[in-house]
Amino acid sequence: MARIVILGAGISGHTAALHLRRKLSKHHDVVVVSPNSKWNWIPSNIWVGVGKMSKEQVTFPLAPIYRRRHIEFHQALATEIHPEGTTENPRAFVSVRYTDPTRAGEDATLEYDYLINATGPKLNFQATPGLGPDGGHTVSVCSAEHAVDARARLHESIEAMRQGRRQTLVIGMGHGTCTCEGAAFEYAFNVEHELRQAGVRELADVVYFTNEAELGDFGVGGMTFGQQGFETTSKLWTESIFRERGVRAVLGAHAERIEEGVIHYEQLDGTHHELAFDFAMLLPPFRGAGLSVFDRDGVDVSDKVFLPSDFMRVDGSYDAKPFEEWRASDWPETYESPAYPNVFAVGIAFAPPHQISRPRTSPAGTVITPAPPRTGMPSGVMGKTVALTIIDRIKMGETASAHHASMASMGAACVASAGTGLRKGSAAAMTMYPVVPDYQTYPQSGRSLKDTTGEIGLAGHWIKFMLHVMFIYKAKARPLWFLIPE
């Protein structure tokens, strides 16, 4: 009998748990630990943030699903990993503290044979003074609760415009090292769409505030598309959308601090500026969850397992090297910890070997470069891949080969909403292959021109909505859920 503990119930952790449970007999335990009681389809939070969906439409309680699927669920926050056990008991375990209201604050230990770290990001609002909804001056759409707050603040701004007051709405990144530029792009254009629907667009100045050096970078170094016999870039394509919709942009920006109604920022050229706002949705940078690791003697060995950013080292190449020497092969394939082969990290929890976008710093040395995105489709694929590796090792023995899923050989579909409505909606539907450019295989642009595409239109909105329905169906483990690909 094997016991698999999964820390986190986001896209990657939940996917891993469902696949493990489906493929393993009931003699084996699948255990999920998550501080949250609900699953959240995060890509739809932007629609909650403009009032087009309710919080209930993008979340559902995890406990009934896990009860039905015979998955043990602990609503708790993992705090420590003890991969060697203790001197008295060599069995590996994790320490958790319950957030479940019926056991709040209670500590416990959970033993494991295999551990999947799928803890996702710690939203590091503290990195920029004044950032965030809790004690700061900006809103966020990172969680459904944050998005509900963003909607209320947006509607206050719309109300002010209805009374004839001009408003500046700033949407983007709250730090020079943020990721998820795609989500900020989506929210900016959904807000712009909402303002037009409300009839107040002419009184609004919509500004996209980003750490990208060019529009269309999206944290993946931009894309080159083959389109109607020509090569075009995501830069040109994105700039065209900004022109068409009248959205301004501030590029290569690092928010240094935020005061009531003002963002103080530094740009890549070393200049410092202020940007006044009435409404600001700025995403935070991410850190790892901050787990500590102890050996059998109780010595803290966290730095052996985690990078200083608290993301977990896996089988990637973490040697520092210049951008020109980055290789697709630097990226992890199996997501196994080199220190403890029965421990894996997937989704945002694994440490990427480096950025995907070209790294840039200001003359003062401030890093202003998007961090690599590893959410959504790649997260789900990693979760499934690690689940398959563990299943093989349980069934065939420890020597069974690991399954592979490098982001340098994985494609991704990204549908960036630009407004809702079954007849009036719009979205930019992009595909890229691979996610991490591979200049050895595709010398021209690092990606397959045939498989890297972009298209704007109503169909993209239908797909985004279809994905919302399909992935919630899948996450609820409804009949034949496993036929829906990650």
Next chain:
Amino acid sequence: MINLNAEEAIASAPLPTKATLRRRQNLLFQAWRFVSLNLRMYLMVLKGNH
């Protein structure tokens, strides 16, 4: 050398023509694009590590 002047870049970007804007919202054309895009995404999933 990067150009941080977004206003300049945006102002010189190509604007979609009226025909392109109509096509982006045309139900019949978009129904075809819906099928085509889904197929493209599905093939991409198959090409990846599944």
